[in-house]
Amino acid sequence: MLNRLLLTKVDNSPLLVFRVFFGILIALESFGAIATGWVRETLIIPKFTFTFIGFEWLQPLPGNGMYYYFILMGVLGILIAIGYKYRFSIISFTILWLAVYLMQKSSYNNHYYLLALISFLMCFFPANAGLSIDARQNPSLRSNTMFSYVKWIVIAQLFLVYTFASIAKLYGDWLDFSTIEILMQQKKDIPVIGPILQQLWTHKTIGIIGILFDALIIPALLWKPSRKIAFIFSIIFHLSNSLIFQIGIFPYLALAFTVFFFDPKSIRNIFFKDKKVYSDNRIVIPSYRKWLLLGCTLYFLIQLFLPLRHHLIKDDVLWTEEGHRLSWRMMLRSRQGQIKFKVLNKDNGGAYMVSLKDHLTEKQQRKIAAYPDFIWQFSQYLKKQHEIKGENISVYALNSKVSINGKPYKPFIDPKVDLANEDWDHFGHHEWILPSNYGQKERPK
Template sequence: MLDRFLFKQIDNSALIVFRIIFGLLCFLESVGAIFTGWIKRTLIDPQFTFNFIGFDFLQPLPGNWMYVYYAVMGFFGILIMVGYKYRISMISFTIMWSCTYLMQKSSYNNHYYLLMLLSAIMVFLPANRYASIDAKNNPNIKEIAMPSWVKWVFVLQLFILYTYASIAKIYPDWIDLTVPKLLMANKANYPIIGDLLQHKFIVVLIAYGGILYDGLVIPLLLYKPTRKYIFLISIFFHLFNSIVFQVGIFPYLALAFSLFFFEPEKIKNLFLKKKPLYTKNEVITKNYKPILVAVGVVYFTIQIALPLRQHFIKDNVLWTEEGHRLSWRMMLRSKSGRTSYKVVDKASNTTEVINMSDYLTKKQIRTASCKPDVIWQFAQHLKKTYAKKGKDVKVFVDAKISVNGRPYQRLIDKNTDLASVPWYWAKHNDWILPSQLDK
């Protein structure tokens, strides 16, 4: 039974077309970061970046070299698209993208995380076996079929993503429309559609349509009678997100996943007319089966477990942010902070109030004003900066934040020296004061 589920051969048209689209999107994401100014704002202008904790060694290249870095990534995207030196190109893009993902989180976006996961998965897939330069140069690798596990890797990854995204929205501030209203209020200045986005119907559609779509899209794509209808809804849903929320390539990547749900004959006839259709349904068990099963179990266990960790950490994730990242929690809260940093010289006991703009960009200031892990990192950065001047200092933070429009409340124990405390990834950091969100 397991052999049939994993190793039944199916037509590979969906994977081949997905590789082409995926490579194109990797290219567009990379060069788009150059031409939209994202690299300048995020990786060049800042004095330093807020990397993922534990990855301090990953820092942007000096000067304008990050432009070259992203241009090289874009080049690998093109190679992936045309299927040239596919494995090397895919590994190279995966490493480079993962490094850029981990070196900064001020511009954190769930689709950056998804692209990192997908890139790593694509390394191991036979995506260059047809319609590729590799297959043209080496006809021995040309194939029109693939094992069925390739399809189910995508389906399961998407099911986890969308299910957690749907469940995360089922909380009071989303259900009572507080967050959707705040999201739309930020779009009021959009030309033409800005006023329309403030209409209650749109707010309700975003709130409850989002829950229903995320929760049902994968089952409805798997069920043939509803497939074409949910696909049409998906087109509207993702184009709306692209226009209104400007979330990069994610909407188009999400639409590309639909290839794995439609009949192979349709995909072949639409995109690969000259390709033969595979119809034999052979079961060809591979000798890597034990490794595949072991790696699959470990990988998807981690994917299921990571979003659950917030429930094992004290207090509300909306307040502490502990367990927020890597959990498919998308556009769920609006935060603002009133935060000040105070440095105390241990030797002279003199105090200096930090002007945050001397160290951070405007976007970094917003992040370092309301997110505890970033606040801790900035305190550590200040300690290192003063150590270079020959001073051993304490760093105290007075932070008050507003979550989803609530009154400002103190976030950090202002008597704790954040320069001297560790950061705990898997448990609550006690210097984060208890929230009053549920009161």
């Protein structure tokens, strides 16, 4: 049964077409990041970059180096699309994209994470076996087949993304549409549709469709009777998201994935009319079968664990943010905060209040007050800056308060804890984050 599911030889048209779309989209993403000013704002202007904790050694290139970095990624995207030196191009892009993803999180986006995962998977797929310069120059690479596991790995990854995204929306602030109201307030200036997005009926429609689409789209695309309707609905849904939220290439990448759900004959009729469809569907046991099963098992266990890990951590992830990233918790909350940092010199007792604008961009200042890992990292940054001067300091977060989804501000960080001398635990709770119910009066028994 498992061999039939994963090791059947099937037509590779969906993979070849997806490779072309994928290469074009990542090239547009890379060049677009320069054109829109994203690279400058996120990686060139900041004096200090909030990396993923543990990857502080990954820093932006000095000067205008990140422009050349993204140009290189764009060129690699083009090479992937045309299938030239594919293996080198996709591995190089994956490394570069993963590095830039880990070196900053001020512009954290689940879609950037998905792009890193898909790039990683594409490193192992024979996506240059046709419709490529590689196959034209080296006929031994040419093939019209692939193992069925290629299709099912992609579909399984998408199923996890959409399913966890749907489940995460089943909480109070989404179900009473208050989260959506806040999101839509940010879009009120969009021509024509801006005022419509402020209506309660619009919020209810978006809220309900958001849950149902994420929960049902993959099963609907897999089931042949509903496939075409699901595809049409996907086009409407993702293009609407692109118009309203302007989230880069993700809506178009999501549409590109649909080639894996249609039968190869349909794909060939659209893109390769002169090609014959492979239909033998033979089971072939490759020499690397055990490694394939081991690798897939390990990969998907990790993909299951990461979105569930917050259940093992104390308090509500919506409050603490511990276990939020890499979990497909998309567009769930709006966070605002306020904070002041006090530095105390342990050697001479001197103290001063930190001016955030001397160290951080405006965007970083908006982030730091609301996210505990940003607060901790900035404390470590201040500690290192003083260590260079030979000074031993403590750092305290004063008047730290956070508002989630427009609710009243609540105390967030314990002002008595020296954050400069606290360790970071990737999979545990940090007691210096005050409880979500901190300050609430205990109900009478």
